[in-house]
Amino acid sequence: MTSGDALLVADLIGVAVFAASGASAGVAKRLDLFGVAFVGFVAALGGGILRDLAIGAVPPLAFADWRYAVTAVLASVAVFWLHPRLNRVRRTVLLLDAAGLGLFTATGTLKALDAGVPPVGACLLGMLTAIGGGLARDLLTGEIPVVLQREIYAVVALGGAVLVTVAERMGFTGPVPLITAASLMTGVRLIALYRRWSVPVAMP
Amino acid sequence: MTSGDALLVADLIGVAVFAASGASAGVAKRLDLFGVAFVGFVAALGGGILRDLAIGAVPPLAFADWRYAVTAVLASVAVFWLHPRLNRVRRTVLLLDAAGLGLFTATGTLKALDAGVPPVGACLLGMLTAIGGGLARDLLTGEIPVVLQREIYAVVALGGAVLVTVAERMGFTGPVPLITAASLMTGVRLIALYRRWSVPVAMP
Amino acid sequence: MTSGDALLVADLIGVAVFAASGASAGVAKRLDLFGVAFVGFVAALGGGILRDLAIGAVPPLAFADWRYAVTAVLASVAVFWLHPRLNRVRRTVLLLDAAGLGLFTATGTLKALDAGVPPVGACLLGMLTAIGGGLARDLLTGEIPVVLQREIYAVVALGGAVLVTVAERMGFTGPVPLITAASLMTGVRLIALYRRWSVPVAMP
Numbered sequence: 001m002t003s004g005d006a007l008l009v010a011d012l013i014g015v016a017v018f019a020a021s022g023a024s025a026g027v028a029k030r031l032d033l034f035g036v037a038f039v040g041f042v043a044a045l046g047g048g049i050l051r052d053l054a055i056g057a058v059p060p061l062a063f064a065d066w067r068y069a070v071t072a073v074l075a076s077v078a079v080f081w082l083h084p085r086l087n088r089v090r091r092t093v094l095l096l097d098a099a100g101l102g103l104f105t106a107t108g109t110l111k112a113l114d115a116g117v118p119p120v121g122a123c124l125l126g127m128l129t130a131i132g133g134g135l136a137r138d139l140l141t142g143e144i145p146v147v148l149q150r151e152i153y154a155v156v157a158l159g160g161a162v163l164v165t166v167a168e169r170m171g172f173t174g175p176v177p178l179i180t181a182a183s184l185m186t187g188v189r190l191i192a193l194y195r196r197w198s199v200p201v202a203m204p
Numbered sequence: 205m206t207s208g209d210a211l212l213v214a215d216l217i218g219v220a221v222f223a224a225s226g227a228s229a230g231v232a233k234r235l236d237l238f239g240v241a242f243v244g245f246v247a248a249l250g251g252g253i254l255r256d257l258a259i260g261a262v263p264p265l266a267f268a269d270w271r272y273a274v275t276a277v278l279a280s281v282a283v284f285w286l287h288p289r290l291n292r293v294r295r296t297v298l299l300l301d302a303a304g305l306g307l308f309t310a311t312g313t314l315k316a317l318d319a320g321v322p323p324v325g326a327c328l329l330g331m332l333t334a335i336g337g338g339l340a341r342d343l344l345t346g347e348i349p350v351v352l353q354r355e356i357y358a359v360v361a362l363g364g365a366v367l368v369t370v371a372e373r374m375g376f377t378g379p380v381p382l383i384t385a386a387s388l389m390t391g392v393r394l395i396a397l398y399r400r401w402s403v404p405v406a407m408p
Numbered sequence: 409m410t411s412g413d414a415l416l417v418a419d420l421i422g423v424a425v426f427a428a429s430g431a432s433a434g435v436a437k438r439l440d441l442f443g444v445a446f447v448g449f450v451a452a453l454g455g456g457i458l459r460d461l462a463i464g465a466v467p468p469l470a471f472a473d474w475r476y477a478v479t480a481v482l483a484s485v486a487v488f489w490l491h492p493r494l495n496r497v498r499r500t501v502l503l504l505d506a507a508g509l510g511l512f513t514a515t516g517t518l519k520a521l522d523a524g525v526p527p528v529g530a531c532l533l534g535m536l537t538a539i540g541g542g543l544a545r546d547l548l549t550g551e552i553p554v555v556l557q558r559e560i561y562a563v564v565a566l567g568g569a570v571l572v573t574v575a576e577r578m579g580f581t582g583p584v585p586l587i588t589a590a591s592l593m594t595g596v597r598l599i600a601l602y603r604r605w606s607v608p609v610a611m612p
Contacts, residue, residue: 026352032403034359035352049258054457056466058260059316063325070324080406112467120478121471135548140339142348144550148434148443155442199440202488230556236607238563239556253462262464263520267529274528284610344543346552 007175008067011107014100015068016075019044021097022137023079024086029141033080039140040076041069047132051108051125055115094193102185104130105157106178109164119165126161127154152192155199160185211379212271215311218304219272220279223248225301226341227283233345237284243344244280245273251336255312255329259319298397306389308334309361310382313368323369330365331358356396359403364389415583416475419515422508423476424483427452429505430545431487432494437549441488447548448484449477455540459516459533463523502601510593512538513565514586517572527573534569535562560600563607568593 022043026036045062052060062068079086086093108129112122131147131154138145147154160181167177191197226247230240249266256264266272312333316326335351335358342349351358364385371381395401430451434444453470460468470476487494494501516537520530539555539562546553555562568589575585599605 027406029348030405031348031352032354032405034403035349036406038352038358053257053461054467054471056260056464059258059319059321059325059329063258063316063321063328066322066324069328083406112471115467117467117471118474120474121467124477125467125471139343139547140349140352142346142550144437144439145443145548148439148446148548150440154446199442201438201440202435202444202491231610233552234609235552235556236558236609238607239553240610242556242562257461260464263462263523263525263529263533267462267520267525267533270526270528273532287610343547344553344556346550 007107010103012067012071013096014103015044015071017093017096017100018104018133019072019075020079020086020093021134023076024083025137025141025143026076027080027083031141033077036080037073037076039137040079041072042140043133043137044072044075045069045133046136047104047129047134048108050132051112051129054125054128055112055117057111057115095190098186098189098193099182101130101153101157101189102160102182105160105185106164106182109161110168110178113165113168119169123158123161123165126164127157130154130157150198152197152199153189156185156189156192159188211311214307216271216275217300218307219248219275221297221300221304222308222337223276223279224283224297225338227280228287229341229345229347230280231284231287235345237281240284241277241280243341244283245276246344247337247341248276248279249273249337250340251308251333251338252312254336255316255333258329258332259316259321261315261319299394302390302393302397303386305334305357305361305393306364306386309364309389310368310386313365314372314382317369317372323373327362327365327369330368331361334358334361354402356401356403357393360389360393360396363392415515415586418511420475420479421504422511423452423479425501425504425508426512426541427480427483428487428494428501429542431484432491433545433549433551434484435488435491439549441485444488445481445484447545448487449480450548451541451545452480452483453477453541454544455512455537455542456516458540459520459537462533463520463525465519465523503598506594506597506601507590509538509561509565509597510568510590513568513593514572514590517569518576518586521573521576527577531566531569531573534572535565538562538565558606560605560607561597564593564597564600567596 019040023036023040025043026039031039045068049060049062052058105126109122109126112125113119117125134147135145163184164178164181167181223244227240227244229247230243235243249272253264253266256262256266309330313326313330316329317323321329338351339349367388368382368385371385427448431444431448433451434447439447453476457468457470460466513534517530517534520533521527525533542555543553571592572586572589575589
């Protein structure tokens with residue numbers, strides 16, 4: 001298994017986890033099987049589609065490589081059938097979601113930098129890669145996006161994106177800095193979950 | 205009238221019908237004339253705009269050819285003035301909507317294949333061409349998209365897109381396979397409406 | 409200060425005002441600091457991002473020039489801390505918002521024309537530059553977009569976009585016609601606000 005293969009497998013695990021989060025939201029809203037699969041697809045791949053459109057990578061990876069769409073749909077269908085049993089694996093899902101957050105941010109930021117986007121824009125696009133799907137999931141199911149309301153989630157992505165950008169500008173390339181940054185984001189996200197850290201809300 | 209003209213006329217009929225569905229939703233939500241026209245425009249052309257962005261066809265057809273925007277706006281304004289009388293033609297509207305579903309899916313899938321999108325992605329973009337406008341219409345009017353909740357609609361589009369892709373890969377080109385596939389989708393959609401077929405919902 | 413500098417400053421004032429409108433909506437919905445900044449960013453730059461994607465200008469200006477994102481975020485954070493005092497400057501905010509409406513429409517229309525979009529499409533994209541951010545702001549905060557429901561706002565943008573297009577086709581270029589058209593839109597918007605003009609709603 002080459003490092004490219006390893007990155008693809010990691011990416012597809014992220015897709016599956018984010019699709020599962022979308023599919024769960026769809027089941028909770030009593031969507032039909034198609035709706036559940038669609039929300040799963042959008043939750044997993046919406047952020048990457050937005051990034052690819054913004055950097056001019058057309059067609060976006062979600063449409064160019066069938067493995068992404070098929071992974072998202074299979075994960076969504078699995079949730080549709082298995083959802084009553086998913087509560088038992090809730091901790092595992094949160095762990096994998098944190099892994100997806102770190103990985104999507106790191107790869108999204110690097111893709112934007114590689115496409116020639118300046119640092120600030122690349123950080124924003126890296127963060128959007130990670131949070132865009134969840135935003136779209138919440139809009140499709142009629143909710144104000146949870147990422148805008150509470151918890152340390154997008155801020156972890158933004159901080160990680162800055163780290164990835166600084167490392168790339170200092171000349172660190174290849175899988176090691178990427179995996180280090182992704183792991184760091186995942187770790188901070190898990191600590192934030194465990195300690196119930198949150199971002200301040202304005203005084204009324 | 206050449207076959208290109210025929211296709212344009214068919215396309216504009218699809219635009220008018222989808223715009224009418226958007227405008228009706230806008231009237232029901234008490235939007236003003238601008239809002240009704242805007243939701244009509246988005247319902248008719250939102251799916252195609254998304255497809256064009258994804259295949260790199262810029263500016264999207266909705267902005268490149270004025271006949272699309274003008275058709276959508278005229279149909280919306282007609283609904284704004286005539287809506288109390290539209291209930292009488294409800295069956296006609298459902299028939300035309302089914303025709304739009306078939307046609308938009310078939311042309312959307314072919315455009316994606318022509319732009320070099322691989323088969324799975326082209327099927328997804330073909331389906332999105334047909335359902336994207338309705339999704340945007342429902343989001344703009346504060347509803348969870350109906351296409352995600354019930355009825356056989358998007359699944360007909362997806363099946364039809366697969367058919368169009370297989371036919372194209374087998375070497376069938378020109379208007380005949382396109383019209384055949386579009387008619388088949390329209391027929392299945394009408395049967396699904398008549399028989400009240402629906403997609404399963406997950407057990408609670 | 410060159411006329412290019414003057415245009416940039418004017419553009420950034422528009423960004424700050426639209427970001428403030430988004431941030432205010434975010435504060436009202438009790439979003440956290442990140443959510444407030446995100447909605448501010450989208451309200452200020454969402455319309456321009458949509459326009460840039462549609463004309464193939466990638467990466468969109470919001471990601472290509474850091475001054476846009478930083479201005480939007482700073483204005484949003486200012487609203488987060490200062491919002492109880494903002495009611496006192498409500499008239500100023502409405503004035504600046506009207507200025508942003510005129511300016512964003514004028515520059516958006518010209519950018520679309522420069523990119524080769526035909527007149528009707530360029531008018532639509534100019535209007536979308538001005539109203540797209542507000543649409544996205546309302547969707548993110550769970551509201552049916554206010555621009556679709558009442559008030560003379562988008563119609564001013566559309567009329568102004570037509571004016572800009574006609575002037576450009578008649579050979580008027582440079583900052584003078586742009587500023588004239590922007591000022592005219594701002595003036596009409598302010599009169600519409602003052603006189604409480606509104607667009608008709610369909611009879612029930």
